[in-house]
Amino acid sequence: MSxxxxxxxxxxxxxxxxxxxxxxxxxxxxxxxxxxxLLIGLAVGAKHLGTLAFDVPAGILVSRFxxxxxxxxxxxxxxxxxxxxxxxxxxTLLFISRFAAGxxxxxxxxxxxxxxxxxxxxxxxxxxxxxxxxMSRIAAIIGPIIGGVLAEYVNIRAPFYVQAVIAxxxxxxxxxxxxxxxxxxxxxxxxxxxxxxxxxxxMAHRHDFMTAGLVAVILQFxxxxxxxxxxxxxxxxxxxxxxxxYVASVSYAxxxxxxxxxxxxxxxxxxxxxxxxxxxxMGLGLSLLPxxxxxxxxxxxGVLAGLGNGLSSGFVLTLGSDLAPLKDPGEFLxxxxxxxxxxxxxxxxxxxxxxxxxxxxxxxxxxxxxxxLGAIALVTLVKETVAxxxxxxxx
Numbered sequence: 001m002s003x004x005x006x007x008x009x010x011x012x013x014x015x016x017x018x019x020x021x022x023x024x025x026x027x028x029x030x031x032x033x034x035x036x037x038l039l040i041g042l043a044v045g046a047k048h049l050g051t052l053a054f055d056v057p058a059g060i061l062v063s064r065f066x067x068x069x070x071x072x073x074x075x076x077x078x079x080x081x082x083x084x085x086x087x088x089x090x091x092t093l094l095f096i097s098r099f100a101a102g103x104x105x106x107x108x109x110x111x112x113x114x115x116x117x118x119x120x121x122x123x124x125x126x127x128x129x130x131x132x133x134x135m136s137r138i139a140a141i142i143g144p145i146i147g148g149v150l151a152e153y154v155n156i157r158a159p160f161y162v163q164a165v166i167a168x169x170x171x172x173x174x175x176x177x178x179x180x181x182x183x184x185x186x187x188x189x190x191x192x193x194x195x196x197x198x199x200x201x202x203m204a205h206r207h208d209f210m211t212a213g214l215v216a217v218i219l220q221f222x223x224x225x226x227x228x229x230x231x232x233x234x235x236x237x238x239x240x241x242x243x244x245x246y247v248a249s250v251s252y253a254x255x256x257x258x259x260x261x262x263x264x265x266x267x268x269x270x271x272x273x274x275x276x277x278x279x280x281x282m283g284l285g286l287s288l289l290p291x292x293x294x295x296x297x298x299x300x301x302g303v304l305a306g307l308g309n310g311l312s313s314g315f316v317l318t319l320g321s322d323l324a325p326l327k328d329p330g331e332f333l334x335x336x337x338x339x340x341x342x343x344x345x346x347x348x349x350x351x352x353x354x355x356x357x358x359x360x361x362x363x364x365x366x367x368x369x370x371x372x373l374g375a376i377a378l379v380t381l382v383k384e385t386v387a388x389x390x391x392x393x394x395x
Contacts, residue, residue: 019143041352059334148245
């Protein structure tokens with residue numbers, strides 16, 4: 001079955017929906033609820049915390065109830081969370097709604113990841129997953145422009161309602177793809193002892209989780225930092241949400257151009273050939289933010305961060321798919337996503353806390369240093385997974 005209706009088209013739509021809040025959420029938290037840098041970090045990080053909390057349950061749901069049902073649950077929850085965020089009368093309810101959005105993202109991503117891991121041969125996996133990441137990045141060009149313009153010229157809460165509408169449209173597309181595929185078939189192993197199974201997964205793959213997992217944590221940390229730092233710097237300089245949206249969209253436009261090269265490079269030479277430069281360039285771009293004194297320099301930093309993130313298109317997904325067991329990968333991928341999402345969950349609150357206690361510049365330079373450590377860890381601790389996966393397939 002073609003991956004266009006089952007994977008790429010729904011991913012494109014939902015990524016547009018997620019993108020509308022990139023320039024809006026930090027400003028919304030600050031203007032509507034007088035949030036400090038730490039609270040803004042919590043607002044941005046709430047989605048990542050929700051994803052982290054539900055990564056493992058999502059893997060269990062995929063094993064027990066199937067990929068399609070888990071996808072639909074995630075889409076429905078995403079729409080509800082968007083409406084709840086738009087209606088939030090205080091910061092607490094905004095945080096809870098964004099946490100729920102993160103839970104929905106866990107259901108969505110684990111089910112998508114499990115589908116691709118089973119449907120795409122290893123020799124084409126780098127291209128397939130980098131294209132998946134690339135489609136999301138292309139969609140993210142559109143989302144921030146829509147969100148920024150709506151917030152500036154309609155209402156600061158309008159982008160949340162648009163996000164809910166896009167989620168429902170995605171749900172219709174997934175239902176169509178589900179009917180074409182024949183629906184879910186539940187794994188008969190899905191009723192085994194869940195706790196024991198997860199414990200076995202952790203023990204069997206502990207070396208991979210401690211090495212490759214560490215790199216995934218750092219990469220997700222840097223990605224989440226980008227979501228926090230660029231809008232906050234723009235707001236500090238007095239830019240409007242529409243201008244911040246333009247900067248974010250250009251950053252994602254650069255981001256989205258890289259996936260064809262990235263997929264070919266990962267499959268031809270290996271995963272490290274994109275992971276190492278991605279971390280270095282993203283760290284450099286974010287470290288330039290303290291030198292931004294206007295929209296032009298903010299744009300330069302955003303473009304560099306986008307270039308680095310584009311080089312990592314599909315990297316975490318591909319690495320996880322390479323390391324996952326060939327049979328029943330759902331629970332491994334749930335744990336893998338949980339570990340990698342620690343970085344995304346910790347990023348914005350930690351950076352916001354550093355900015356509040358010290359200075360925003362200190363937070364950006366700290367982020368750049370973490371990116372450098374990630375590049376070193378990838379070179380020294382992680383073995384190339386392309387050859388390893390091919391060896392497993394021959395057995």
